[in-house]
Amino acid sequence: MAQAGEGRRNGRVTIREVAEDAGVSVAAVSKVLRDAYGVSEALRAKVRASMDKLGYRPLASARGMRGQTYTLGLVLPDLRNPFFADIMTGVNNALERTQYQVMMGISSSTAKLETGVVDSMIDRQMDGIILIGSTETRESLNSIATKKPLVAIGHHDPSAETFDTVNNNDQQGALLVVRHLVAAGYRDIAMLSLQGEPSSILSEREMGYRRGMIEAGLGGAINIAHSPQIMRDVQFATRRLLQGPKRPDAIFCWTDFIALEVISVATELGLRVPQDVGIVGYDNTMYCDFAQNSLTSIDQSGELLGLQATRLVIERINGRSDVEHFVVPPRLVARRSTSRKEG
Amino acid sequence: MAQAGEGRRNGRVTIREVAEDAGVSVAAVSKVLRDAYGVSEALRAKVRASMDKLGYRPLASARGMRGQTYTLGLVLPDLRNPFFADIMTGVNNALERTQYQVMMGISSSTAKLETGVVDSMIDRQMDGIILIGSTETRESLNSIATKKPLVAIGHHDPSAETFDTVNNNDQQGALLVVRHLVAAGYRDIAMLSLQGEPSSILSEREMGYRRGMIEAGLGGAINIAHSPQIMRDVQFATRRLLQGPKRPDAIFCWTDFIALEVISVATELGLRVPQDVGIVGYDNTMYCDFAQNSLTSIDQSGELLGLQATRLVIERINGRSDVEHFVVPPRLVARRSTSRKEG
DNA sequence: TGTTCTACGTGTATCGTTCTACGTTTTTCA
DNA sequence: TGAAAAACGTAGAACGATACACGTAGAACA
Numbered sequence: 001m002a003q004a005g006e007g008r009r010n011g012r013v014t015i016r017e018v019a020e021d022a023g024v025s026v027a028a029v030s031k032v033l034r035d036a037y038g039v040s041e042a043l044r045a046k047v048r049a050s051m052d053k054l055g056y057r058p059l060a061s062a063r064g065m066r067g068q069t070y071t072l073g074l075v076l077p078d079l080r081n082p083f084f085a086d087i088m089t090g091v092n093n094a095l096e097r098t099q100y101q102v103m104m105g106i107s108s109s110t111a112k113l114e115t116g117v118v119d120s121m122i123d124r125q126m127d128g129i130i131l132i133g134s135t136e137t138r139e140s141l142n143s144i145a146t147k148k149p150l151v152a153i154g155h156h157d158p159s160a161e162t163f164d165t166v167n168n169n170d171q172q173g174a175l176l177v178v179r180h181l182v183a184a185g186y187r188d189i190a191m192l193s194l195q196g197e198p199s200s201i202l203s204e205r206e207m208g209y210r211r212g213m214i215e216a217g218l219g220g221a222i223n224i225a226h227s228p229q230i231m232r233d234v235q236f237a238t239r240r241l242l243q244g245p246k247r248p249d250a251i252f253c254w255t256d257f258i259a260l261e262v263i264s265v266a267t268e269l270g271l272r273v274p275q276d277v278g279i280v281g282y283d284n285t286m287y288c289d290f291a292q293n294s295l296t297s298i299d300q301s302g303e304l305l306g307l308q309a310t311r312l313v314i315e316r317i318n319g320r321s322d323v324e325h326f327v328v329p330p331r332l333v334a335r336r337s338t339s340r341k342e343g
Numbered sequence: 344m345a346q347a348g349e350g351r352r353n354g355r356v357t358i359r360e361v362a363e364d365a366g367v368s369v370a371a372v373s374k375v376l377r378d379a380y381g382v383s384e385a386l387r388a389k390v391r392a393s394m395d396k397l398g399y400r401p402l403a404s405a406r407g408m409r410g411q412t413y414t415l416g417l418v419l420p421d422l423r424n425p426f427f428a429d430i431m432t433g434v435n436n437a438l439e440r441t442q443y444q445v446m447m448g449i450s451s452s453t454a455k456l457e458t459g460v461v462d463s464m465i466d467r468q469m470d471g472i473i474l475i476g477s478t479e480t481r482e483s484l485n486s487i488a489t490k491k492p493l494v495a496i497g498h499h500d501p502s503a504e505t506f507d508t509v510n511n512n513d514q515q516g517a518l519l520v521v522r523h524l525v526a527a528g529y530r531d532i533a534m535l536s537l538q539g540e541p542s543s544i545l546s547e548r549e550m551g552y553r554r555g556m557i558e559a560g561l562g563g564a565i566n567i568a569h570s571p572q573i574m575r576d577v578q579f580a581t582r583r584l585l586q587g588p589k590r591p592d593a594i595f596c597w598t599d600f601i602a603l604e605v606i607s608v609a610t611e612l613g614l615r616v617p618q619d620v621g622i623v624g625y626d627n628t629m630y631c632d633f634a635q636n637s638l639t640s641i642d643q644s645g646e647l648l649g650l651q652a653t654r655l656v657i658e659r660i661n662g663r664s665d666v667e668h669f670v671v672p673p674r675l676v677a678r679r680s681t682s683r684k685e686g
Numbered sequence: 687t688g689t690t691c692t693a694c695g696t697g698t699a700t701c702g703t704t705c706t707a708c709g710t711t712t713t714t715c716a
Numbered sequence: 717t718g719a720a721a722a723a724c725g726t727a728g729a730a731c732g733a734t735a736c737a738c739g740t741a742g743a744a745c746a
Contacts, residue, residue: 024695031694043695057466060466061404062732066701080629092449101463104446105446106435120444357701358703370727690745694740701733705730714720716717
């Protein structure tokens with residue numbers, strides 16, 4: 001085992017060869033590479049020319065031994081949710097003109113895997129880490145933050161001191177949903193939330209839902225069902241809701257693709273979607289727009305979240321140590337799945 | 344710029360400290376780490392105990408300097424397509440009991456970005472690279488393969504010598520689609536393919552479509568439209584097809600979410616989906632199952648593809664040099680979007 | 687004319703691991 | 717019993733880049 005392929009490393013140009021070709025010292029080349037102080041424009045040009053000529057590319061492992069690797073780690077909980085693609089677009093935009101590259105890992109929503117992925121990113125000397133939808137405890141996040149600059153997207157902890165957070169206001173988002181549903185004439189509004197690791201964005205959304213219901217004088221109808229992200233379980237939970245003794249006339253789902261599954265189950269049960277039951281999702285992913293779904297949802301500007309998180313983590317790498325908590329306001333996008341008028 | 348955060352690297356336990364704690368040489372610890380030849384069970388146990396006690400974790404950068412990093416690079420063209428989640432599941436399963444970790448990068452279907460991501464993975468000393476849906480030229484792939492063990496998923500090149508491929512039989516998949524549609528009574532079957540970088544899986548699917556049409560005596564009705572992956576363009580192309588002089592009665596789309604968009608446009612144009620126009624996708628992603636979509640699609644066992652690709656790349660890392668081309672048969676999953684009977 | 691700055695470059699120790707080369711002990715076998 | 721072979725363990729040189737400590741030349745100042 002573990003034998004590197006023969007001669008695979010061959011042909012790699014080193015900083016030493018560049019230095020020789022350019023007729024300067026190794027240190028000078030390194031300085032050019034890092035835009036460090038102490039190189040004249042002439043020398044820089046000479047070195048650049050040699051690098052281009054020889055096709056030199058710095059080896060991240062070697063850089064990592066003493067300095068940075070110019071790599072950012074991005075941890076996603078799940079590859080199925082297209083919302084993360086929006087975040088990724090923002091991250092890529094933010095990285096456009098920098099030396100940094102992103103590497104992604106998936107934590108699959110399992111706490112054990114999440115720490116595994118994060119540890120693995122620390123081992124691989126990522127200069128900074130962006131965690132999406134983390135379910136880690138505060139101590140755990142603090143511990144990560146002592147090792148690497150850390151920014152959490154989709155994790156509410158406004159009193160966190162050691163890492164930044166980037167969020168939409170989930171509580172307000174849920175509130176908007178309830179207000180919208182009430183305005184559309186729905187009363188028995190249930191919420192379908194995620195079962196599993198406790199997540200702060202979900203508890204915020206649940207809180208917003210409760211507040212909205214109470215605000216509308218529907219405190220007695222509060223009904224939160226929980227289901228894991230597995231389709232079979234979602235179907236089961238949905239049937240339970242829709243076939244139970246007191247059928248809700250609207251269901252607010254914690255994310256879009258769960259809502260799509262709920263629409264599916266409702267349809268199969270012979271319920272018409274806006275009329276018999278209204279459905280709302282969260283994240284406003286591209287699937288909401290399809291005519292067959294036409295799903296009302298909350299837009300939380302994933303691209304902006306990704307952009308901001310990237311900005312923050314790079315700022316931290318460059319030395320910022322005071323905390324920043326960025327919050328974007330959510331926006332409700334109404335579609336047919338909650339419009340009783342024209343259905 | 345570029346100053347590592349102060350004291351961040353602190354607290355990292357090195358192999359030297361483990362050796363000291365266990366009372367053995369540094370090299371002995373390294374051998375334990377790599378399961379290398381020449382350590383007794385007693386010594387191994389002693390070292391393992393010290394590693395656990397001190398919380399030692401090997402630093403990938405340092406390993407990469409001389410040996411492997413135990414990291415695999417996975418390049419995806421796009422985060423929006425949930426099909427890749429299936430592949431990823433297979434990859435993760437294959438990696439379960441190994442030392443390897445995966446890092447993902449996105450190439451966003453832009454050739455320039457793709458080489459960028461791959462180069463960046465080579466710079467970061469990935470031990471092997473899995474490329475999904477690559478649009479690189481053969482020379483380009485050969486060049487990558489000289490540097491790192493390489494496996495391509497979703498790229499047909501049965502005569503490639505330097506890298507392995509893992510595919511479903513796309514031509515047969517498309518053939519199955521046409522046969523299914525013909526059997527269901529459709530005749531004017533159009534295909535909606537992807538515009539942009541030439542991709543071998545798409546040309547295979549187009550070929551299969553052509554063959555199927557000719558086989559059914561419908562060679563005169565062959566009609567392949569092309570559109571980029573941007574929703575606006577897909578809508579435009581679809582309208583063109585459905586509002587043109589000779590409206591097709593079925594559309595075969597190169598991937599599921601394009602098919603969903605086509606269903607959406609057709610619905611908005613007042614066409615009923617299985618009756619007026621039949622729609623078929625490819626990949627059999629979870630969205631196909633939703634009642635509101637109920638999309639007929641081709642299952643290409645993404646999980647199996649991921650599993651095999653991972654197996655192959657690890658074999659290559661361990662020294663295999665003869666080529667292997669793995670092909671899985673596609674399977675058609677019929678749903679309502681092509682069933683004219685019960686519409 | 688000397689002294690002090692500053693800008694520009696260089697030499698080299700160093701990061702944490704792997705791996706080669708080489709001893710020493712234990713086992714095997716004639 | 718002795719010699720060869722196998723097993724075990726160690727020392728120390730790499731790997732490629734960074735960054736510290738240090739020279740040197742020219743400019744600025746008195």
